[in-house]
Amino acid sequence: MSQYVSRLGERLTGGAPPRLRFPGGHRRPRRVAMLSVHTSPLHQPGTGDAGGMNVYIVELAKRLAGINVEVEIFTRATTGGLPPVVELAPGVLVRHVDAGPYEGLAKEELPAQLCAFTHGVMQAWAGHRPGYYDLVHSHYWLSGHVGWLAAERWGVPLVHAMHTMAKVKNAALAEGDTPEPAARVIGETQIVRAADRLIANTDEEAGELVHHYAAEPSKVAVVHPGVNLDRFRPGDGRAAARQRLGLPQDALIPLFAGRIQPLKAPDILLRAVAVLLERRPELRARLVVPVVGGPSGSGLAKPEGLQKLAARLGIADVVRFRPPVGQDQLADWFRAASTLVMPSYSESFGLVAIEAQAAGTPVIAAAVGGLPVAVRDEVSGFLVQGHDPAAYARVLERFADDELLTDRMGEAAARHAQAFGWDTAASATADVYTAAMHERRGRVRSHHG
Secondary structure, three states, X not given: OOOOOOOHHHHHHOOOOOOOOOOOOOOOOOEEEEEEOOOOOOOOOOOOOOOXXXXXXXXXXHHHHHOOOEEXXXXXXXXXXXXXEEEEEOOEEEEEEOOOOOOOOOHHHHHHHHHHHHHHHHHHHHOOOOOOOOEEEEEXXXXXXXXXXXXHHHOOOEEEEOOOOHHHHHHOOOOOOOOOOHHHHHHHHHHHHHOOEEEEOOHHHHHHHHHHHOOOHHXXXXXXXXXXXXXXXXXXXXXXXXXXXXXXXXXXXEEEEOOEOHHHOHHHHHHHHHHHHHHOHHHHHHEOEEEEOOEOHHHHHOOOHHHHHHHHOOOOOOEEEEOOOOHHHHHHHHHHOOEXXXXXXXXXXXXXXXXXXXXXXXEEEEOOOOHHHHXXXXXXXXXXXXXXXXXXXXXXXXXXXXXXXXHHHHHHHHHHHHHHEHHHHHHHHHHHHHHHHHHHHHHHHHHHO
């Protein structure tokens, strides 16, 4: 447990980390209101704004329910006629809130709908007895603003997870990508001040909260996201997965899986493949490069941009574009690949990297954000400094030249991923909740005393 919950206090203040296990009497919350304004846990990851955060919220909520913490997830209704409440799993409800038009509202336009969303959350709460929710857990800055108001109104703690931060993204923008607006920076700064606890994915993210947003180190807890180890596992192996997906058995298959936007840098993989083929034309006959995912964010402006790039680079014959797939089929793509390539410019954790490793596939990743925690360099994959396609081509060449490298590293990758189970993450998160509730009760008592 201790390895998951913040050693940050110790590192940044020189003091002991905050104790999160309390002698008897400090209970976990019975029911948590979880807020996910802009992305529904019921949406397909890899489409629009749905990605790792969706998976995170679904898995965390299910595992919290498994340890008797009920979760109600509030999210914006994006199509008409949705039932107001859907049971996602025993102990987990999804509540659809009407806020703004259903279709065609970009994430950037959502701040204008936060008032309507907050109204919907308050309406749901008004139908319950006082003290129905013990705590609010908001995800991403848009939800943080609603959470801030809800927690104040209900007299309960606010726990917030950033997932990504404007200042961090703006410091590592891909060429031609749009910077995050000042309104978001201001919004995030306010939430950091208002929250009782902040959950960071990694020590590095915790440090960024303190450095960029002046978060109090004692309020920051580090909880690594988990991976569904039942779904993402080596299964019946690479050969069987390749057969199911119609991929050649002897191919070198570097896979990109994720949203197609400049931040995720799928173009770097294509450029690396072009460099590799220029150096080693004989590899063309056994190279297949699947790109699995849909355009998102600033990638929506030029959805066909990646296909055009493949054609310009002269590699359209080896690249296979595939739409986003469900989690079970995604696990098969991971198993089938020789390596997953993640050249992202910014990544708070990189859940996809852990999922691929759990399925027994090594990862080539940019050494940014949480990826150095997700990938053990030279053991479960390779970390690449910077975004030079030639550097990625050199690593791909190692997989081309050593046919056993994928299997060797894949076994180490599957072992490495075992440390990232969701049960551990849920238990650590529940401890953060308990600490926030305990502290708030103490403040209320001293205020009244």
